[in-house]
Amino acid sequence: MSDSVIRPFSESDAVRSDRSAGDRRRHRAKVRAAIRENIADIVAEEAIIGRSGDRVLKVPIKGIKEYRFVFGANVRGSATGDGDTAPGDVVGRAGQERDQDGPGPAGDRPGVDYYETEITLEELVEVMFEDLELPALERKRLREVPSERLHKRKGYRRVGVRVQLDKRRTALARVRRKVARGRAATPVASELRAPPAGAEPARFPFHRDDIRYRRLQLDEALESNAVVLCLMDTSGSMDTMKKYLARSFFFLLYQFVRTRYRNVEVAFVAHHAQAREVTEQEFFYKGESGGTLISSAYRKALEIVDERYHPSLWNIYAFHCSDGDNWVSDNDVALAAARELCAVSNLFGYGEIKPLNSRHYGSSMLDVFGQLDEPNFQAIRLERREDVWPGLREFLAKERSELPAPARGPA
Amino acid sequence: MRRTDRAAARDAGPGWTIDTLRHWDQRIREQVESSGLACFPQEFEICDQNQMLGYMAYAGMPAHYPHWSFGKRFEKLKTLHDVGATGLPYEMVINANPSLAYLMKDNSLCQQILTMAHVYGHNDFFRNNVYFGHTHPELVTGAFKLRAERVRDYIEDPSIGLERVEAFLDAAHALSLQVRRHAFIRKASRAEQEARALRRSQPPRDPHASIHPPAKPVAVDLERVPLEPEEDLLLFIRDHSTYLADWQKDVLTIVDGQARYFLPQIQTKIMNEGWASFWHHRILNALALPQGLHLEFLVHHNQVIRPQPGGLNPYHVGYRLWQHIHEEHGEAALFEVREVDSDVSFLRRFLDERLMRELDLYEYAKRGNQLVVSRVADEEHWRDVKATLLNQVGVSSVPVIRVLDADYDANRTLLLEHAYDGRELESEYAMRTLAHVRRLWGRRVLLDTVMGDERLRLSSEGDPTLR
Numbered sequence: 001m002s003d004s005v006i007r008p009f010s011e012s013d014a015v016r017s018d019r020s021a022g023d024r025r026r027h028r029a030k031v032r033a034a035i036r037e038n039i040a041d042i043v044a045e046e047a048i049i050g051r052s053g054d055r056v057l058k059v060p061i062k063g064i065k066e067y068r069f070v071f072g073a074n075v076r077g078s079a080t081g082d083g084d085t086a087p088g089d090v091v092g093r094a095g096q097e098r099d100q101d102g103p104g105p106a107g108d109r110p111g112v113d114y115y116e117t118e119i120t121l122e123e124l125v126e127v128m129f130e131d132l133e134l135p136a137l138e139r140k141r142l143r144e145v146p147s148e149r150l151h152k153r154k155g156y157r158r159v160g161v162r163v164q165l166d167k168r169r170t171a172l173a174r175v176r177r178k179v180a181r182g183r184a185a186t187p188v189a190s191e192l193r194a195p196p197a198g199a200e201p202a203r204f205p206f207h208r209d210d211i212r213y214r215r216l217q218l219d220e221a222l223e224s225n226a227v228v229l230c231l232m233d234t235s236g237s238m239d240t241m242k243k244y245l246a247r248s249f250f251f252l253l254y255q256f257v258r259t260r261y262r263n264v265e266v267a268f269v270a271h272h273a274q275a276r277e278v279t280e281q282e283f284f285y286k287g288e289s290g291g292t293l294i295s296s297a298y299r300k301a302l303e304i305v306d307e308r309y310h311p312s313l314w315n316i317y318a319f320h321c322s323d324g325d326n327w328v329s330d331n332d333v334a335l336a337a338a339r340e341l342c343a344v345s346n347l348f349g350y351g352e353i354k355p356l357n358s359r360h361y362g363s364s365m366l367d368v369f370g371q372l373d374e375p376n377f378q379a380i381r382l383e384r385r386e387d388v389w390p391g392l393r394e395f396l397a398k399e400r401s402e403l404p405a406p407a408r409g410p411a
Numbered sequence: 412m413r414r415t416d417r418a419a420a421r422d423a424g425p426g427w428t429i430d431t432l433r434h435w436d437q438r439i440r441e442q443v444e445s446s447g448l449a450c451f452p453q454e455f456e457i458c459d460q461n462q463m464l465g466y467m468a469y470a471g472m473p474a475h476y477p478h479w480s481f482g483k484r485f486e487k488l489k490t491l492h493d494v495g496a497t498g499l500p501y502e503m504v505i506n507a508n509p510s511l512a513y514l515m516k517d518n519s520l521c522q523q524i525l526t527m528a529h530v531y532g533h534n535d536f537f538r539n540n541v542y543f544g545h546t547h548p549e550l551v552t553g554a555f556k557l558r559a560e561r562v563r564d565y566i567e568d569p570s571i572g573l574e575r576v577e578a579f580l581d582a583a584h585a586l587s588l589q590v591r592r593h594a595f596i597r598k599a600s601r602a603e604q605e606a607r608a609l610r611r612s613q614p615p616r617d618p619h620a621s622i623h624p625p626a627k628p629v630a631v632d633l634e635r636v637p638l639e640p641e642e643d644l645l646l647f648i649r650d651h652s653t654y655l656a657d658w659q660k661d662v663l664t665i666v667d668g669q670a671r672y673f674l675p676q677i678q679t680k681i682m683n684e685g686w687a688s689f690w691h692h693r694i695l696n697a698l699a700l701p702q703g704l705h706l707e708f709l710v711h712h713n714q715v716i717r718p719q720p721g722g723l724n725p726y727h728v729g730y731r732l733w734q735h736i737h738e739e740h741g742e743a744a745l746f747e748v749r750e751v752d753s754d755v756s757f758l759r760r761f762l763d764e765r766l767m768r769e770l771d772l773y774e775y776a777k778r779g780n781q782l783v784v785s786r787v788a789d790e791e792h793w794r795d796v797k798a799t800l801l802n803q804v805g806v807s808s809v810p811v812i813r814v815l816d817a818d819y820d821a822n823r824t825l826l827l828e829h830a831y832d833g834r835e836l837e838s839e840y841a842m843r844t845l846a847h848v849r850r851l852w853g854r855r856v857l858l859d860t861v862m863g864d865e866r867l868r869l870s871s872e873g874d875p876t877l878r
Contacts (some may be wrong), residue, residue, distance in 0.1 A: 023482030072837035
């Protein structure tokens, strides 16, 4: 047997050997495609409104399994025990059989596929934007969290901290000083000082007086507050598509409001015959049966505004999603309440969610709200995912055209 | 730990330098040679964690064709490793001549010594076990590199492109393990199969021919493809599909070639790991390590060969069986068994009732949402438990699928058959895999199988029918 070779570790090999990068990227792309296919299900199930973008979500993935012929459920397995295994002992959960791990040819056995992947909320939102066909420009705007600029520049000064050094002004000041000194020098003196021909010109270093710093001043930007009131009729059953439409609409509205105000809050009001304030979880899950009184939601919203969000301090954006059912006797009351809500809100909108394939062809509140001619009210219809973005635009256009001055809170 | 200067630090790990490793390698090799192991020349390469993960994802190969599934494997290994669910292996060896093994840079001296001894065990096994006889170890790394280059060429070819190559590989991977299991038994040629078919079609010789009416030969269709059921699915499709482009046929050859290389490793996992553990244990004991190293060695050794309740640790089961063979049958039997057996025959021959009870082997089945122990290795049931175990080792855990007819219904439908042995196919996987087969074959594909005691014919085009 000849001598063995032992090759030392080589740093450059380690750098070069990230050869899985391409395959990882392809895998990632596949995961993303799978998420895109299931985006409606995922958004319908996840709480996304007002959450931080780097929150990590676990989402189920279908479609990136590597299929082979494998045995199914009626197959028995065999394993080693801890010494006193008896028939009838429970040794695990189905679908959780352990992989035989260890060195060896990885990946040439049909292994257990994993069905979940993790993505950040930001990625999920990006996919949702694609799905809703948001224009690229708007995507950027809605994704951006407005950075809080606390300072603004105001002039220059001679003392300051290093990071605020203004190089251009400093260099300029030095040139000025140099020119001024040239003028001041007498011909005799300049002769005396003239360097011998061919020698390097004398240095003219920066002086402490040349240095300029930018001057910053606390920005007097005013606090601006806004609240998004999400109202929804939870009397009917919420199927996935309805949930997806409603949640993505509310989410986009919330994101939009966030681009314009520093301090944004959100409140959820669920209603059937009565209205309650709930969490986002409950908002999208509690299906309740019973009659529907839309006015109850508006009353509740007004109550919340009264208690916590006074219109003089808060910009109020209210939006109501419903499938269009309401007790006829309630229509007039609802209309009156809607008027009141319009009066306190920057914008108030009503969206009727009727997925195309749903069986609700019943009554519609769109006719009733046709009588409401407040300038900051807009009713829209959401039938499929493509409607969400134009719907939101239509809704927001009411404000864009008029732009009532946002309420200002104390600085 | 002695501090080394910066230049030398590259060649060193915790408590060792390359020279220390050379010294210990020398001593290990003395043991290897005197004990009768016959190895290929050995090469070790020191690598870091990320490189090790990379080697694991690509089955240890320095060069491998690209496919997203390896990226997925890498991510999975990395996740498992990052959350601490699994440690990285101390080493990774590939079956090649010279044998190539990777050692982790961050392992201690003791781990490196143990690993090197372990590697020589694998090396000997690769060289001498009959199941590896056809793997051409001297060409392996070159062959993998050439295949990688061919696939890359197809990907870069503007008339083919990444998407199509990848989708075709998806389909080919689905069938990669559908190969003949006994690679060292020669496959009958077409002429031999025809002769056999003709022979079978003749009526058996009748000793009383004079008083019986002459029996008629059974009609035999010698045009039929395949004449005898065919288990090499990828190669069969390559040779008989009329729709495949040259690059597609080449990709099938590539995938089949790689699978055939890995097949013996799948078939001898328990034996191979047991053999290497058996020898690292023996060699390290013979080395007379300093006490500190020896204690550390015992700790690592026990971690490697410890039982995993609820699972089957191939190191544990294999090591115990080799010990058993040594005790019962002596030294010579060790070398004979490592030459001629695979996991199935190894367990069948040497796993007896006493050992099964010692290992506390049991059988479990799915009941509702739970896995429940159905039988343990007692006097009455140990044979059943053993049969279940034999069914799950090596390629026994892969269903046998055979081609019956390439021109079924005279419209080029491919008729497959699942050799049902009491174990059903997972239906969603079966349907999806059939769709892959259809992609490769280009026409309708049927699969005869049994589900819920009913004989079914699955179709790549839609709902299954009763047969």
